[in-house]
Amino acid sequence: MADFEMASRTHGVGVFLELRKRLQSGLLIVGKDVARSPADVVVSGEYSSLLVFTPRGELSLTLPAGVTYEPGSCFPTPAGESCGEELHFRLRINVKPSTEEEASDNVMETLRAKETYCFHCQGCMTRLLEDRVFKRVLPLPNGNWNSIVDDWCCHPDPFAKKLLPRAEDCLLGDTFLLLARDSSCEHTLTVEEAPVDSEDGQDSKESCRRVALVSCKSCSSVLGEAVAPGTVKLYITQVVVERAEGDREPETSLNRSLFLEKTIAARLLGLSSSMSTFHFSVQTPDGKTFLLLWLLNSDSITASVPETCVREESSVDSPSPHSPSPAAATVLKLLYTSCSDTSTQHRDIADSWEANAIGHAVVLPLKVCEELLQVIEDSNSTLPASMRRMRSYEVAYLRL
Numbered sequence: 001m002a003d004f005e006m007a008s009r010t011h012g013v014g015v016f017l018e019l020r021k022r023l024q025s026g027l028l029i030v031g032k033d034v035a036r037s038p039a040d041v042v043v044s045g046e047y048s049s050l051l052v053f054t055p056r057g058e059l060s061l062t063l064p065a066g067v068t069y070e071p072g073s074c075f076p077t078p079a080g081e082s083c084g085e086e087l088h089f090r091l092r093i094n095v096k097p098s099t100e101e102e103a104s105d106n107v108m109e110t111l112r113a114k115e116t117y118c119f120h121c122q123g124c125m126t127r128l129l130e131d132r133v134f135k136r137v138l139p140l141p142n143g144n145w146n147s148i149v150d151d152w153c154c155h156p157d158p159f160a161k162k163l164l165p166r167a168e169d170c171l172l173g174d175t176f177l178l179l180a181r182d183s184s185c186e187h188t189l190t191v192e193e194a195p196v197d198s199e200d201g202q203d204s205k206e207s208c209r210r211v212a213l214v215s216c217k218s219c220s221s222v223l224g225e226a227v228a229p230g231t232v233k234l235y236i237t238q239v240v241v242e243r244a245e246g247d248r249e250p251e252t253s254l255n256r257s258l259f260l261e262k263t264i265a266a267r268l269l270g271l272s273s274s275m276s277t278f279h280f281s282v283q284t285p286d287g288k289t290f291l292l293l294w295l296l297n298s299d300s301i302t303a304s305v306p307e308t309c310v311r312e313e314s315s316v317d318s319p320s321p322h323s324p325s326p327a328a329a330t331v332l333k334l335l336y337t338s339c340s341d342t343s344t345q346h347r348d349i350a351d352s353w354e355a356n357a358i359g360h361a362v363v364l365p366l367k368v369c370e371e372l373l374q375v376i377e378d379s380n381s382t383l384p385a386s387m388r389r390m391r392s393y394e395v396a397y398l399r400l
Contacts, residue, residue: 013384014307015052015059017328019067021095021299028074028089029384030054033307038076038087045069050328056310061303062327066096082386107241107263108172108270113137116244119179119234122259123221128188128234129179131244135168140178164231174271175363176224176235190215191226211285222365225285237263237368258399260368261375265332265398269298271360281359282369290369291376292353293362294335294393302397303328304382330400335393336376345392 014034019026028043035041035054042053050061050069063069073092082088111117113136119129140163164178165171171178193210212226214234224234237260272278272295282291303326337346353359364372379396380388388395 013304013382014056014310015054015061015303015305016384016387017050017061017301017303018333018387019063019093019301019328020297021067021093021301022297024093024095026091026093026301027077028052028091029079029386030087030089031307031384032085032087034310035087038089041087041089043069043074043089043091045071054310059305059310061305063093064301064328064330066098067301067328068094068096070094079386082384086384086386088386107177107236107239108267110243111137111170111172111177111241117241118244120240120242121216121219121221121223122238122240122254122256123216124219125240125254126188126216126218128184128216128223128239130182130184132170132179133168134170136166137170137172139172162228164228173233174361175237175267176233177239177241178227179232179234181230181232185232188217189223189232190217190220222367235365235368236267237364257371257375257378260371261398262400264372265400268293268295268334268362268398269332269400271362272298275360277360279353279359280362281353282362282364282372284366284369285363289339289350289354289359290366291339291373292337292350292359296333296335298332298400300331300333300397301328302331306382331397332400333395333397334376335390336396337393338373349392 013029014031016029017026030041030052034056040055044051044053045068046060048063048065048068050063052059052061070092074089075091077088077090079086079088111134113134116131116133118127118131120127163171165180167180169178169180191212191214194213195210213222214224214226214232215222221238223238224232227233240254240259268280271280278295280293280295281289282293283289305326337349339346339350341347376394376396376398379398380394383395383397
């Protein structure tokens with residue numbers, strides 16, 4: 001898949017597929033560098049694959065288990081303003097209901113009391129803490145709870161005291177874990193104070209506020225904060241949490257972009273399901289809004305093959321009868337706008353969200369916000385031109 005992704009960032013899309021499981025339908029886009037007219041494209045199904053025949057050759061797209069193409073259902077559809085560059089086709093799929101629940105890698109869903117877990121730095125996979133068996137795994141109030149506490153109480157805030165974990169607790173925030181330090185922390189973690197700018201920069205006392213950053217001693221990656229003596233706050237984008245199973249060693253390395261993409265996608269889906277919200281405001285710890293996300297759906301299946309990876313008809317000496325077979329992935333489809341974009345259109349969107357209090361806050365370190373924006377922009381750049389924008393927003397997909 002890495003070769004497909006690298007090529008698609010520098011060349012036009014050859015074949016793009018988006019299926020919707022709930023609608024049992026899909027959109028196939030073929031670039032006109034691959035096929036000049038609808039008559040040049042033939043679509044069929046084979047077991048768990050979708051076969052696309054073009055003058056360049058045959059392309060096989062592997063579909064998820066239980067998803068199959070409905071024979072004879074593919075037909076051309078208008079491509080609108082992109083008709084000079086793209087051919088569009090609509091098709092139908094059959095989705096077999098799954099009787100098995102998909103295993104989740106989302107740390108927020110997998111952490112359970114009375115099970116043993118190990119914690120590793122995502123950057124270098126160094127073990128950070130001693131294996132933990134939690135007596136309690138408890139969710140913290142959502143990130144906006146303290147801003148509405150005045151609506152609950154007619155007397156001084158009874159929740160002003162920090163909520164901190166006991167020695168065998170794990171407290172779950174929207175994007176972080178609160179844990180008690182142990183003796184191994186002295187050898188694996190470093191704590192360093194750093195200044196944090198205030199949101200408006202006007203309050204001199206607030207602008208001088210300092211935060212104790214927690215970093216991995218092996219690779220210096222920032223993992224979270226020391227929120228109180230004996231308590232560490234670890235962001236889920238910075239650590240790998242796994243069940244401790246015998247002498248099994250963790251993977252030596254994990255692709256950072258893919259780990260971040262899947263972690264954020266799973267968290268957005270979890271928050272959307274639990275809070276019935278589809279708008280998210282990605283913020284830095286100092287409260288500055290960095291990115292606005294609008295979750296459209298979570299049942300999309302996509303595959304994208306760059307034009308350069310669709311086999312040329314003349315490549316008769318190729319040892320394989322098919323072009324490479326990328327696997328279609330289940331993804332979140334979202335709209336986004338970056339708050340660093342100073343254009344009037346983007347500024348109006350940000351002002352509207354702020355004025356109407358739209359967007360559940362998702363707090364991440366600044367560097368992680370920048371990494372996430374890069375992942376999203378990379379996704380947008382691999383899409384056909386007709387799919388990159390919707391209304392005033394950009395479009396992106398995050399793999400689950």
